[in-house]
Amino acid sequence: xxxxxxxxxxxxxxxxxxxxxxxxxxxxxxxxxxxxxxxxxxxxxxxxxxxxxxxxxxxxxxxxxxxxxxxxxxxxxxxxxxxxxxxxxxxxxxxxxxxxxxxxxxxxxxxxxxxxxxxxxxxxxxxxxxxxxxxxxxxxxxxxxxxxxxxxxxxxxxxxxxxxxxxxxxxxxxxxxxxxxxxxxxxxxxxxxxxxxxxxxxxxxxxxxxxxxxxxxxxxxxxxxxxxxxxxxxxxxxxxxxxxxxxxxxxxxxxxxxxxxxxxxxxxxxxxxxxxxxxxxxxxxxxxxxxxxxxxxxxxxxxxxxxxxxxxxxxxxxxxxxxxxxxxxxxxxxxxxxxxxxxxxxxxxxxxxxxxxxxxxxxxxxxxxxxxxxxxxxxxxxxxxxxxxxxxxxxxxxxxxxxxxx
Numbered sequence: 358x359x360x361x362x363x364x365x366x367x368x369x370x371x372x373x374x375x376x377x378x379x380x381x382x383x384x385x386x387x388x389x390x391x392x393x394x395x396x397x398x399x400x401x402x403x404x405x406x407x408x409x410x411x412x413x414x415x416x417x418x419x420x421x422x423x424x425x426x427x428x429x430x431x432x433x434x435x436x437x438x439x440x441x442x443x444x445x446x447x448x449x450x451x452x453x454x455x456x457x458x459x460x461x462x463x464x465x466x467x468x469x470x471x472x473x474x475x476x477x478x479x480x481x482x483x484x485x486x487x488x489x490x491x492x493x494x495x496x497x498x499x500x501x502x503x504x505x506x507x508x509x510x511x512x513x514x515x516x517x518x519x520x521x522x523x524x525x526x527x528x529x530x531x532x533x534x535x536x537x538x539x540x541x542x543x544x545x546x547x548x549x550x551x552x553x554x555x556x557x558x559x560x561x562x563x564x565x566x567x568x569x570x571x572x573x574x575x576x577x578x579x580x581x582x583x584x585x586x587x588x589x590x591x592x593x594x595x596x597x598x599x600x601x602x603x604x605x606x607x608x609x610x611x612x613x614x615x616x617x618x619x620x621x622x623x624x625x626x627x628x629x630x631x632x633x634x635x636x637x638x639x640x641x642x643x644x645x646x647x648x649x650x651x652x653x654x655x656x657x658x659x660x661x662x663x664x665x666x667x668x669x670x671x672x673x674x675x676x677x678x679x680x681x682x683x684x685x686x687x688x689x690x691x692x693x694x695x696x697x698x699x700x701x702x703x704x705x706x707x708x709x710x711x712x713x714x715x716x717x718x719x720x721x722x723x724x725x726x727x728x729x730x731x732x733x734x735x736x737x738x739x740x741x742x743x744x745x746x747x748x749x750x751x752x753x754x755x756x757x758x759x760x761x762x763x
Contacts, residue, residue, distance in 0.1 A: 394417060394422055394423030396414075396417065396423045396424055399413060399414050399417065400414060403434060403437070406441075408438050408441040408442070408443050408446075409438075409443070411434050411435075411437045411438035411441070411443070411446070412434070412435065412438040412443045412445055412446040412449075414430075414434040415430075415431045415432075415433075415434035415435035415438060415446060415449065415450075416431075416449070418430040418431040418434060419431035419435075419449070419453070428453060428457055428458060428461055429461075431449075431453060432450065432453055432454075432457075432461065434446075435447075435449050435450040435453070436450060439470065442477075444474045444477055444478065444479035444482065445479070445481075447470045447471075447473055447474035447477075447479065447482065448470070448471065448474045448479050448481045448482040448485065450470050451466070451467045451468075451469075451470035451471040451474065451482065451485065452467070452485065454466040454467035454470065455467035455471075455485075455489075455494075455495075464494060464495035465495065467489075467495060468486075468489060468495040468496055470482075471485050471486040471489065472486055475506060475509075478513070480509075480510045480513035480514055480515035480518065481510070481515055481517075483506050483507070483509045483510035483513065483515070483518070484506070484507055484510035484511075484515050484517055484518040484521070486506050487502070487503040487504065487505065487506030487507035487508075487509075487510065487518075488503065488507070488521075489503075490502045490503030490506065491503035491504075491507075491530065491531065500530050500531030501531050501532075502531075503531050504522075504525055504530070504531030504532050507521055507522055507525070507531075508522060511542075516546055516549055516551045516554075517551070517553070519542060519545060519546045519549075519551070519554070520543065520546040520551050520553045520554040520557065522542055523538075523539045523540075523541075523542035523543035523545075523546065523554065523557060524539070524543075524557055525539075526538040526539035526542060527539035527543075527557070527561070527566060527567075536561075536566050536567035537567055539561070539566070539567055540558075540561055540566070540567035540568060543557050543558050543561065544558065547578075552581075552582045552585040552587040552590065553582075553587065553589070555578050555579075555581050555582040555585075555587075555590070556578070556579060556582045556587055556589045556590040556593060558578045559574075559575040559576070559577075559578030559579040559582070559590070559593060559594075560575070560593065562574040562575035562578065563575035563593075563597070563602075563603070571603075572597065572602045572603030572604075573603045573604060574603075575593075575597065575603055576594065576597055576603045576604055579593050579594035579597070580594060583614070586621075588617070588618040588621040588622075588623040588626065589618075589623070591614045591615070591617045591618040591621075591623075591626075592614070592615065592618040592623060592625060592626050592629075594614055595610075595611040595612075595613075595614035595615045595618065595626075595629075596611070598610045598611035598614065599611035599639075608638070608639030608640075609639065609640075611639070612633060612639060612640055615629050615630055615633065616630060619650060619653075622653075622657070624654055624657040624658065624659050625659075627650050627651075627653045627654035627657065627659070627662070628650070628651070628654040628659045628661060628662045630646075630647075630650040631647045631648075631649075631650035631651035631654060631662055631665065631666070632647075632665065633647075634646045634647035634650065635647040635651075635665065635669065642675070643675075644669055644674055644675025644676050645675060645676055647669065647675075648666060648669060648670075648676055650662075651663075651665060651666035651669075652666065655686070660689075660690045660693045660694075660695045660698070661690075661695060661697070663686045663687075663689055663690040663695070663698065664686070664687065664690045664695050664697045664698040664701065666686055667682075667683040667684075667686035667687045667690070667698070667701065668683070668701065670682050670683040670686070671683035671684075671687075671701075671705070671711065680710070680711035681711070683711060684702070684705060684711045684712055686698075687701050687702040687705070688702060691722065691725070696725070696726045696728070696729035696730055697726075699722045699723075699725045699726040700722070700723065700726040700730065700732065700735075702722050703718075703719045703720075703721075703722035703723045703726060703732075703735065704719075704735075706718045706719035706722065707719040707735075707738075707739060707742070716739055716742055719739060720736065720739055723735050723736055723739065724736075
């Protein structure tokens with residue numbers, strides 16, 4: 358389990374995910390969030406060209422409100438509304454093109470629709486368009502341009518943008534680093550009830566960013582956000598319970614909170630759950646459960662989890678041994694630059710266990726791992742093996758020559 362206080366700002370920033378528009382005010386068409394949605398009437402209005410009905414029907418299909426979820430139908434109805442100039446539909450259409458399943462995802466289309474809605478004044482689209490510039494997805498990475506759009510969105514009342522702008526000032530992303538501005542903007546979002554902002558404010562207290570460090574106060578703000586079910590806050594509060602900073606140390610509560618965050622798909626929490634269950638950190642070891650959590654984290658791209666999962670499968674610790682998968686995982690993690698995976702894969706090649714023995718490949722991998730850790734003993738051992746191999750080959754050649762002379 359990771360020890361100590363993690364870097365909160367890296368995990369507590371307002372969601373990197375796209376921001377949807379869930380409804381637009383209208384007295385004519387019921388919100389698809391209502392328990393009594395007249396889909397037949399909504400469909401008739403939409404087919405008659407009612408832009409608001411088309412948008413709301415898109416929402417209904419996207420979120421499965423009154424109908425079975427269907428990304429395809431959601432896109433079709435958003436497209437019709439977007440073609441008529443509905444900014445909410447343009448933003449949500451872009452979001453589906455950005456985040457939808459394979460066959461739907463199209464970053465070029467996402468950029469086009471975010472840009473169109475942003476230019477016509479949609480605060481959510483302005484935020485999303487700016488976010489793409491921060492990430493360099495579909496557009497050249499340009500934090501300053503991202504900050505410009507996110508500021509527009511914040512000025513227009515997008516709460517997610519306000520929270521993210523505060524984080525940007527805290528980290529100096531796209532704007533000059535300014536802890537006081539970060540705190541002021543974040544508190545604005547907190548007063549409006551934004552859970553991400555509450556988590557960030559907790560992080561500011563935990564780190565002493567823009568105010569005096571106060572881990573007890575940090576716990577208070579994390580707890581408020583946890584009440585709203587925010588995974589980032591669950592994770593951060595778990596770290597404080599695990600370390601005993603700002604209050605009592607409670608490993609069981611930390612475990613519960615990590616699990617809540619992991620069940621929401623938070624990759625770092627999935628990885629920590631795997632580590633807790635593998636190392637029996639405050640709970641009974643459960644290798645099968647650890648493997649389950651590590652697999653989820655690996656699926657979501659966590660390289661360290663791939664290394665640890667490979668270690669369990671390679672040794673067969675509490676689970677069926679699987680050398681080929683272990684080698685595959687180590688190879689993937691090693692290619693991603695994980696020094697521990699490079700080291701472990703080198704050991705496998707040196708021993709010829711799970712892979713053909715290859716001292717040259719082992720040396721290459723140890724050299725890579727050596728950029729981040731001491732591998733001098735392993736390299737010395739390889740050199741000894743090389744000398745033994747050379748001596749054996751020389752002896753074999755001499756015997757062959759003797760036989761030939763005879």
